Amino acid sequence: MAHDLYGRGLTEEVIGSFAGTPDARLKEILESLTRHLHDFITEIHPSIEEWELGIDFLTRTGQTSTAVRQEFILLSDVLGVSMLVETLNGSETPEATASTVLGPFHLVESPVRRSGDEISPQSAGEACVVEIRVRSVDGSVVGGATVDVWQADADGFYDVQVPESQSVGNGRGLFETDREGRLWFTTIVPAHYPIPTDGPVGELLGATHRHPYRPAHIHVLVSAPGFETLTTHVFVAGSSYIDSDAVFAVKRDLIEEFAVVDDPALAEAFGVRSPFRHAVFDVVVEPAEGVAHA
Amino acid sequence: MAHDLYGRGLTEEVIGSFAGTPDARLKEILESLTRHLHDFITEIHPSIEEWELGIDFLTRTGQTSTAVRQEFILLSDVLGVSMLVETLNGSETPEATASTVLGPFHLVESPVRRSGDEISPQSAGEACVVEIRVRSVDGSVVGGATVDVWQADADGFYDVQVPESQSVGNGRGLFETDREGRLWFTTIVPAHYPIPTDGPVGELLGATHRHPYRPAHIHVLVSAPGFETLTTHVFVAGSSYIDSDAVFAVKRDLIEEFAVVDDPALAEAFGVRSPFRHAVFDVVVEPAEGVAHA
Numbered sequence: 026m027a028h029d030l031y032g033r034g035l036t037e038e039v040i041g042s043f044a045g046t047p048d049a050r051l052k053e054i055l056e057s058l059t060r061h062l063h064d065f066i067t068e069i070h071p072s073i074e075e076w077e078l079g080i081d082f083l084t085r086t087g088q089t090s091t092a093v094r095q096e097f098i099l100l101s102d103v104l105g106v107s108m109l110v111e112t113l114n115g116s117e118t119p120e121a122t123a124s125t126v127l128g129p130f131h132l133v134e135s136p137v138r139r140s141g142d143e144i145s146p147q148s149a150g151e152a153c154v155v156e157i158r159v160r161s162v163d164g165s166v167v168g169g170a171t172v173d174v175w176q177a178d179a180d181g182f183y184d185v186q187v188p189e190s191q192s193v194g195n196g197r198g199l200f201e202t203d204r205e206g207r208l209w210f211t212t213i214v215p216a217h218y219p220i221p222t223d224g225p226v227g228e229l230l231g232a233t234h235r236h237p238y239r240p241a242h243i244h245v246l247v248s249a250p251g252f253e254t255l256t257t258h259v260f261v262a263g264s265s266y267i268d269s270d271a272v273f274a275v276k277r278d279l280i281e282e283f284a285v286v287d288d289p290a291l292a293e294a295f296g297v298r299s300p301f302r303h304a305v306f307d308v309v310v311e312p313a314e315g316v317a318h319a
Numbered sequence: 320m321a322h323d324l325y326g327r328g329l330t331e332e333v334i335g336s337f338a339g340t341p342d343a344r345l346k347e348i349l350e351s352l353t354r355h356l357h358d359f360i361t362e363i364h365p366s367i368e369e370w371e372l373g374i375d376f377l378t379r380t381g382q383t384s385t386a387v388r389q390e391f392i393l394l395s396d397v398l399g400v401s402m403l404v405e406t407l408n409g410s411e412t413p414e415a416t417a418s419t420v421l422g423p424f425h426l427v428e429s430p431v432r433r434s435g436d437e438i439s440p441q442s443a444g445e446a447c448v449v450e451i452r453v454r455s456v457d458g459s460v461v462g463g464a465t466v467d468v469w470q471a472d473a474d475g476f477y478d479v480q481v482p483e484s485q486s487v488g489n490g491r492g493l494f495e496t497d498r499e500g501r502l503w504f505t506t507i508v509p510a511h512y513p514i515p516t517d518g519p520v521g522e523l524l525g526a527t528h529r530h531p532y533r534p535a536h537i538h539v540l541v542s543a544p545g546f547e548t549l550t551t552h553v554f555v556a557g558s559s560y561i562d563s564d565a566v567f568a569v570k571r572d573l574i575e576e577f578a579v580v581d582d583p584a585l586a587e588a589f590g591v592r593s594p595f596r597h598a599v600f601d602v603v604v605e606p607a608e609g610v611a612h613a
Contacts, residue, residue, distance in 0.1 A: 063400070105357065
């Protein structure tokens with residue numbers, strides 16, 4: 026392949042260098058990357074010193090990552106890229122529940138629990154009852170769905186972050202919906218919490234006067250045979266930072282009231298003290314591609 | 320700052336998050352980055368698995384970098400970004416010699432040498448005489464200019480890569496131009512060589528069927544009081560890969576003939592064997608901004 030070095034511009038020369046890529050998808054991605062990256066560089070016209078700062082920032086972002094910390098995902102998160110990718114891959118069916126980011130704390134298996142169980146027995150906080158109801162976009166209930174939930178405690182920590190005070194599995198549960206598509210559990214109301222700020226991403230947030238907080242939420246991952254798997258959160262209405270999530274994961278239909286209920290009889294039925302907080306999260310899943318539903 | 324989560328798109332929300340950045344230049348860069356990055360992601364519509372592969376590639380690129388190896392600069396190089404940044408920062412004066420990338424081997428101080436010295440005494444290869452002549456864009460000669468040169472040997476290795484057979488400084492020289500703006504030195508003709516391929520950038524080149532080679536060249540860095548510093552190469556005309564440099568650093572006016580000269584008398588004058596190769600590189604520098612030249 027003889028490049029014409031002089032007639033074409035640099036960007037076309039770089040794109041041309043990928044002409045022999047055997048994988049058509051990789052070729053498409055690299056051509057698009059080259060064009061957008063060169064457009065960005067041309068637009069900002071960095072000095073050599075600015076380019077060196079950028080190289081150093083990206084290098085340290087890689088070097089800050091370990092087996093238990095992924096600083097490049099965090100960078101993707103705070104630039105809205107993770108949420109953009111999740112949204113592009115989410116359902117295009119308006120009736121289905123919106124997806125959001127998986128986040129970095131789905132690292133361990135949730136313990137199998139039964140409807141009515143307490144998922145945060147090692148955590149102190151406001152007692153809370155959460156009901157989840159799974160149905161299909163056509164309104165029919167989805168029984169036998171697997172629902173994985175995980176959450177931070179009232180101080181904003183996940184079990185794996187505080188091994189000195191919590192066993193792995195505290196704040197987590199793997200449930201199955203009943204024939205009416207339902208399950209419920211007791212827990213404590215999770216708190217808002219900061220993403221890690223002791224690495225390059227923390228420097229970026231500091232330099233841009235952005236706060237590192239995520240509003241309070243419970244992660245929900247729903248899978249059922251014949252349906253698209255849904256990765257989402259239920260956010261606590263009124264939580265601090267609900268309108269400025271550091272990773273841009275809030276969508277309006279994922280915010281639910283965690284209502285204060287002062288009803289001793291109902292509290293006794295759920296096995297909690299009164300008053301307690303009560304949330305109901307309706308999850309709507311859509312049939313997997315190529316699966317016909319009656 | 321109250322974000323409107325629902326009325327605006329995600330990209331605008333991310334850009335809005337940088338509104339409080341005190342440094343106007345950082346704010347400008349991050350806004351442009353967000354827009355171009357989101358445009359790229361939206362265009363390629365990556366699957367979650369493709370996004371994970373990208374995160375892993377960037378993470379390993381950072382982790383491959385050490386005190387003596389910079390894999391992110393190498394990635395910048397093979398995507399043409401380093402050359403684009405260099406070109407954007409280069410002279411806008413068409414008469415001035417074009418700049419090109421500094422490269423990763425300007426890590427040690429070149430030994431001070433005098434015109435006529437041999438710069439590669441520990442290297443075998445084709446004897447070569449290089450003359451460099453420095454003048455200003457107005458045609459006047461530039462005496463007293465500092466000219467730093469460094470080059471690979473006939474196997475494609477720089478001194479620092481083969482410490483078992485070369486002292487640091489072999490293939491390097493720090494010269495000063497005489498009153499006519501000239502200097503000359505003897506050396507051997509450098510060879511083309513591959514960039515490192517044992518890291519993530521090597522994987523990228525392999526997957527895209529790109530070769531890793533740079534055509535033969537000598538680095539030249541010229542500085543003189545009152546003139547813009549010029550970082551450039553002189554490329555050996557006819558070198559392998561002259562039309563497909565892995566880092567896109569070749570510009571036409573930087574390619575020079577290294578002519579074969581079979582002239583025993585001239586060889587003796589230069590202190591080399593006949594036949595030898597002979598190159599003349601005219602360097603044109605421009606006055607520094609704000610400096611008046613008569």
